[in-house]
Amino acid sequence: MLDIAEDLQRWLAEGRDFAVATVVAVGGSAPRHPGAALAVDAAGTAIGSVSGGCVEGAVYDLCQQALQDGKPALERFGYSDEDAFAVGLTCGGTIDVLVTPVHASSPLREVFTSAVTAAADGRAAALARIVSGPPDLRGRALLVRAPEAPPGSPYEGGFGAHPALDRTVAQEARAFLDAGRTGTLEIGEQGSRCGAPLTVLIESSVPPPRMIVFGAIDFASALVRVGKFLDYRVTVCDARPVFATAARFPEADEIVVEWPHTYLERTEVDARTVLCVLTHDAKFDVPLLALALRLPVAYVGAMGSRRTHLDRDERLRQVGLTENELARLRSPIGLDLGARTPEETALSIAAEIVANRRGGSGVPLTGAHTPIHHDARPTPSSTRTPVGRVGAVA
Template sequence: MLNIADTLYAWCREGRPFALATVIQVSGSAPLPPGTALAVDTDGTAVGSISGGCVEGAVYDLCQQMLQDGGGPARARFGYSDDDAFAVGLTCGGEIDVLVQRVEPTEQTHLTTALEQVVRGRPAAVAQVVDGPADLLGRTLSLVGGGSAYDGTLSRENVDRAVVAQARALLRAGRTGLAEVGGDADTCPERLSVLVHTHAAPPRMLIFGAVDFAAALSQAASFLGYRVTVCDARPVFATTARFPHADAVVVDWPHRYLAATEVDARTAICVLTHDAKFDVPLLTLALSLPVAYVGAMGSRRTHDDRDRRLREAGVTTEQLTRLNSPIGLDLGAHTPEETAISITAEIIAHSHRATGLPLSRGTGPIHRPGSAGPAPSHAPRTAA
């Protein structure tokens, strides 16, 4: 639902009831991930999308019916129709489960607060029961303040605590996903499936080396939604004028800046200096941190020399398996702009544990389960 947070926030502030259709589960090849939503207000105004157009009309009718007839939340499934290509269904061949419910903003004031946080660019999460007892289906609970506080009630105290713990973990990782709680005497006898919608602070990309490739990479990374920092020890090169797309330009020794700054499981570190006096202490530290991606630029010869120096500095073989070097996918890139695409393509593939191969050479679904956002992992990379 957070894909349409600005409109939902405006409706909530006005106290305007609306029907909300949320993608809660995807199987096969489907165009949009869980958490994506379409909403319809009492005037018939629609916002959002759940399928890129395939089943929007049918879902709109369900929302209209929910507003007119009332009743509790209902689930619907849409899939491809082999018998009639023009029937309501997903022509891409996948299936989606959708939860449709009526939302009364005056009864869920915590939702207004969470949506306001999202609109203002602050981290927040909304936990929505999508499977379980009928009296709990569709109920929501919100986390604000970066997850430090929550509001709303799903069932009882133990259930709420269990959901909050799961929601906080997903918010820290910056991922929207399903959480399973209950099924035991300590929380709830009946098992609940809760879809946690998250809006986290943008992931960081740290680019070391104030070179032309860094200028192009900072632009590409900014387009992808990263908060970009360019760092170089040379003040004559590390200037804001040279890197207009970076959120920050820092003059400092790379390893010293990395030791002092904040990173997390979504951070990408790109080392473009290919200078041993910068690279070795920087990569020695970077490869010990729980970040999503570490890549270093350089030729095969530079890589072999850097690998030897890192081993001499005490970097383990296991840590070195995390180093993406030479950085980027083999796209035949030559210009800084082409190289930036090569690097960001590798980061995307790495984040989703994809092969990086042309889709025409693969089989199976195009859209992978759980691929809605960067994977909060710093596991070693394996060969495709």
């Protein structure tokens, strides 16, 4: 739901009633990930998507029904071999969709407003909702904000049940938020792992991950454009002010004129950050990579020929890097696409970053017997009920 936060923020500000359908779980080759959403207001206006078109019509109808009767519903959609024309996913996967009405009097509305405002403003927040469980626990939500939220406000809202449930879900939501994850968890009604099980959907909205490109060369300009296309917040860093200019990199979010290793020492990185070293010069590369390969970042790649790579590896050993640390370095940077131009090289680098992030092999899908989507994880809700109607939540 937080993926359409800006539109929902406007609807809430205008006082509109609406129903939002959120992907709770996926199985197989489903086109959208958990958290993807479609919303329909009382006038019939729709925003967002839950399947890329496969089941949008049916989900639209469910949203209109929820607006009329005020009841949430949980529905499963999947491809039917017996009736290829039935509503379902022709890609062969399954998705579970939670449909929630949000009227002016809904207890969800205040928490939803805080959640979509945080997401639209680029601030980290995690929204937890009951997917299945006792009817009196549905229709409520709990919001956890970023660590810099004011002291004394660990979460907003709640489920109106046992206090331990709110505390435990808030702790779990914090862990989801720290990892930038969206998914479900099973938990007991009193916040323990025993007792009547509840399924809770936790949606995380986090600021875009960082891509730091070191080396203000022509290849960097193409990589900046691809990085922005992939929704990274892109920084270009180079010690040479004549090259590191806004005129040369108009699409970069930030341009830094500083020695690369000095900048990396002082800037903030996390487990989603990718570092692309295009400086191609040992006086920049060695001190930069000696630091980068010891940081908890997602990806470190360095440009250069195979001869340059071997020389650089030896220089890094001489300054104390271990074989395990050197094994983290993607060099020569990128996948083997036969790339020659800056744009082709940027595509090669981006492809390796995506494969590293999603666990892909980088081999052609034609003739391969590997999953198309590597990041789909089975959840209890995707294995509990046969394909077809799951039934109303309330």
